[in-house]
Amino acid sequence: MKARPAYQVFRVVALTVVVLTLVAPLLWMISASFKTNVDIYDPGKALAFSPTMDNYAKVLQQANYVEFIVNSLWVAFAATVASLFLGVPAAYSMSRFNMKKSALVVLMARVIPGVSLLVPWYYVFSNLKMVGGFGVLIISHMFVSLPLVVYIMMGYFDSLPEELEEAALVDGLTHVGAFRRITLPLSVPGIATAGILSFIFSWNNFMFALVLSDADTKTLPVAIFDFVGYASIDWGGLMAAATVVTVPIMVIALFVQKYVVSGLTAGATKG
Amino acid sequence: MATITTPTTEAPRGAPAAPGTPGWLRWVDEHRKWLFAAPAMAFVAALLVFPLAWTGYLSLTDAEGSVRAESEFVGLRNYLDVLSDTERFWPAVGRTATFTVVALLFEVVLGMAIALLLWRPFKGQRWVRVAILMPLVATPVAVGMMWRLIFDPNIGMANQLLGWFGIGPQPWLAGQHSALPTTIFIDVWQWTPMVVLILLAGLTSLSEEPQEAARIDGASTWQRFRHVTLPLLMPTLTVAVLLRGIDALKTFDILYATKGRGGGSFHEVETLNVYAYGLSFDYNEYGVSSTVLILFFLIIIGAMWALTARRKEAQR
Numbered sequence: 001m002k003a004r005p006a007y008q009v010f011r012v013v014a015l016t017v018v019v020l021t022l023v024a025p026l027l028w029m030i031s032a033s034f035k036t037n038v039d040i041y042d043p044g045k046a047l048a049f050s051p052t053m054d055n056y057a058k059v060l061q062q063a064n065y066v067e068f069i070v071n072s073l074w075v076a077f078a079a080t081v082a083s084l085f086l087g088v089p090a091a092y093s094m095s096r097f098n099m100k101k102s103a104l105v106v107l108m109a110r111v112i113p114g115v116s117l118l119v120p121w122y123y124v125f126s127n128l129k130m131v132g133g134f135g136v137l138i139i140s141h142m143f144v145s146l147p148l149v150v151y152i153m154m155g156y157f158d159s160l161p162e163e164l165e166e167a168a169l170v171d172g173l174t175h176v177g178a179f180r181r182i183t184l185p186l187s188v189p190g191i192a193t194a195g196i197l198s199f200i201f202s203w204n205n206f207m208f209a210l211v212l213s214d215a216d217t218k219t220l221p222v223a224i225f226d227f228v229g230y231a232s233i234d235w236g237g238l239m240a241a242a243t244v245v246t247v248p249i250m251v252i253a254l255f256v257q258k259y260v261v262s263g264l265t266a267g268a269t270k271g
Numbered sequence: 272m273a274t275i276t277t278p279t280t281e282a283p284r285g286a287p288a289a290p291g292t293p294g295w296l297r298w299v300d301e302h303r304k305w306l307f308a309a310p311a312m313a314f315v316a317a318l319l320v321f322p323l324a325w326t327g328y329l330s331l332t333d334a335e336g337s338v339r340a341e342s343e344f345v346g347l348r349n350y351l352d353v354l355s356d357t358e359r360f361w362p363a364v365g366r367t368a369t370f371t372v373v374a375l376l377f378e379v380v381l382g383m384a385i386a387l388l389l390w391r392p393f394k395g396q397r398w399v400r401v402a403i404l405m406p407l408v409a410t411p412v413a414v415g416m417m418w419r420l421i422f423d424p425n426i427g428m429a430n431q432l433l434g435w436f437g438i439g440p441q442p443w444l445a446g447q448h449s450a451l452p453t454t455i456f457i458d459v460w461q462w463t464p465m466v467v468l469i470l471l472a473g474l475t476s477l478s479e480e481p482q483e484a485a486r487i488d489g490a491s492t493w494q495r496f497r498h499v500t501l502p503l504l505m506p507t508l509t510v511a512v513l514l515r516g517i518d519a520l521k522t523f524d525i526l527y528a529t530k531g532r533g534g535g536s537f538h539e540v541e542t543l544n545v546y547a548y549g550l551s552f553d554y555n556e557y558g559v560s561s562t563v564l565i566l567f568f569l570i571i572i573g574a575m576w577a578l579t580a581r582r583k584e585a586q587r
Contacts, residue, residue: 011388018385019402022464026405028428029417040420043431090311097304106315111571112323113521115547116564119329119557120322123338143318146311174292174300204410206524211552221412225528228416235420242413253408257401260408264465265472268510 030247033239040235055240063237065244067216068223072245075134075209075219076202079141083198086142087149088191092179094150095157103154109147114207117143122211132214140208145198152197152266156190157183189259196256197263203249220245323568330561338557349562359538359546360563364570366451366534367542371519374458378515379508381459382466387496389467390474403464411461415528418457419444444529450539457525462518466511473507474500513578520571523548543567 032040034051059065094103121140122131130136160183168178184191206221213222224241227234253260292300299306330349334342353360389399406414421428422443430440443453481503485495501508523544526534532553534541541549547567550560 011393014388015385015399018388019399021460022406023402025417025421025460026409028421029413032420041426046428046431086311086314089307093304093307099304099308102308102312105312105319109315109319111517111575112319113544113547113564113567113571114523115544115551116326116561116568117318117322119338119551119561120325121318123325124321139318142314146315150311174296175303176296176300179303200408204408204412206410206412206528207548221410221524224410224412224416228419228531233419235423235426238416239420242410242416245410246413249408249410250405253404254401257404260404261400261468261472264407265469268469268472268507268514 026246026250029239030243032235033243035236037234037236040239055236056244058234058237059240059244063223063227063241065220065223065241068218068220069244071134071213071217072203072220075137075141075217076199078134078138079145079202080195080198082138083142083145083149084191084195087146087194088153088184088187089179091150091153092157092183095154096162103150106147106150109143110151118208118211125212131212132217134217136212137209137217137219140212141202141205144205144208145202148198148201148263149194152194152263153187153190155267156187156193160186192256193259193263193266196252196259200249200253200260203245326561326564328561329557330565332558334557334561336555342558345558349558350566353559353562353566359541362538363541363543363546366540367520367544367570369451370455370458370522370542371516373452374455374462374519375512375516377455377459378463378466379512381463382470382511383508385463385467386470386474389471403467406461407464407468409461411524412528414457414461415525418453418460419529422453447535447537447539450530450535454526454529454540457529458519458522461525462515466515469511469514470504470507473504477503509578509581513575516574516578517571520544520574543570 031047031049033055034053035045035049036052036054039045039049090106093099094106121136125131125136164182164186165175165178168182169175173181204221205219206225209219209222210225213219218226220241224238224245227238227241329338329342331344331346332342333345333349334340385403389396420426424430424440424442424445427443429443433439433441442449444450446453477500481499482495485499490498521544522542526540526542526545527548530540533549534545538546543563544567547560547563550556550563
């Protein structure tokens with residue numbers, strides 16, 4: 001079907017406005033990270049300015065950002081791997097045996113406000129001398145990513161025909177063997193989706209790390225937050241710090257957008 | 272793989288493992304239903320059930336200062352205090368409701384409009400989708416910081432833009448009355464794309480026939496949207512509202528990143544989540560904060576229940 005020319009023009013204009021609104025602020029943040037604080041203030045230098053790397057040098061050297069980047073990477077990676085390890089078999093079982101109530105328990109974690117768990121967690125984990133360590137951060141981030149993995153993978157396993165496993169059983173494999181040798185390899189796209197989304201959400205998580213990390217285990221979002229609270233804000237440095245945490249995750253999303261989109265829309269069309 | 276076509280495909284669920292497998296493997300195989308699900312469930316339950324029960328208990332005590340400190344059982348006193356607190360609690364409830372309802376309204380209407388614009392394939396669609404993805408994956412705290420600079424009353428780009436149109440500077444996040452609308456704007460900026468993606472997935476999965484039939488019957492574009500597309504899209508729309516609604520109710524990162532403790536000096540963006548966080552970790556009033564959290568939790572469950580009831584109705 002062919003749309004009318006007037007609509008075509010309207011659509012181009014409207015979508016241009018949408019794209020600019022969504023992307024321009026992020027470009028503004030990135031450009032500000034290359035400006036001196038004087039240039040940020042100057043509207044005449046909005047686009048034409050001489051870029052400086054000073055903000056990045058300052059952030060990366062003085063504020064130990066390299067350490068925080070490594071912390072964030074490690075926590076997000078470990079939480080993702082552990083969530084996949086626990087979540088994929090669970091989702092398989094819940095999908096094949098239709099364990100709706102069990103699935104609900106896991107998905108409750110999505111609904112509960114994180115603050116209501118933080119006080120008891122803090123109490124228990126500080127008694128176990130774990131607060132401020134990586135273990136507690138990874139566990140708390142898993143609490144975010146595991147329900148995500150279960151939710152995405154349940155939908156994925158629902159759509160995988162059972163006949164393939166049955167054929168493998170006839171060929172003499174055990175159920176677990178059929179899961180490992182047939183179902184898992186076929187689920188790689190779903191696992192990729194779940195893993196990427198889990199990584200993104202863990203990378204972006206703020207509240208849990210704000211309470212449960214200490215100076216050595218701080219993740220990037222918390223480190224950025226520390227930038228403010230001084231009397232005057234070093235805007236150039238702050239924007240460099242914000243760019244350091246945001247841009248890598250955006251670049252990843254750019255390359256694997258198919259998986260990110262299917263993860264974010266998982267279950268949506270089934271009603 | 273000729274075996275697939277043989278008529279012996281009746282290996283049913285729970286059938287014994289193939290002969291010749293060792294005993295322990297057979298046991299694992301027979302109990303795989305729970306062996307697979309148990310670790311994940313135990314993990315979530317341990318981190319969920321005990322803390323919730325404990326929060327429920329704390330809400331009945333006067334715990335304060337340190338969770339280790341002696342605390343006394345005070346019955347429902349915290350609940351009476353909180354429910355009669357018109358200075359912090361009820362305004363926070365109001366802000367939470369305003370934030371959620373207004374943000375959700377904008378996100379759904381704008382999301383629907385953008386999804387409809389993107390529905391039919393066109394050149395460059397891929398790039399528009401990439402652009403839509405960017406706010407979604409951007410780190411919320413960094414997003415908060417970014418908008419703090421853009422909305423800075425003195426040096427921010429927002430007021431410079433307004434200046435070009437001859438409009439005077441606005442206080443944005445700094446204003447007592449403009450802070451909440453501004454944070455709603457930021458939430459709409461970041462999360463409308465989510466609604467767009469979900470609705471777009473729903474639109475793409477719709478069959479073309481009802482559209483064609485309505486067109487042949489001479490229905491206008493609006494009539495087709497109102498009477499064909501929208502009803503068919505209703506289940507997807509409810510999922511989008513449910514997912515976004517829960518997250519909007521729980522918004523924390525953007526509010527705390529832009530306004531800090533207490534939601535600003537006049538608590539202008541203090542929602543229930545920010546209020547409860549402040550009570551717990553800035554003032555260590557564990558008893559009261561637990562009470563607020565239990566009430567907050569009940570509100571969320573209530574909202575979810577109302578929405579899923581609505582969803583079941585829509586499916587009928």
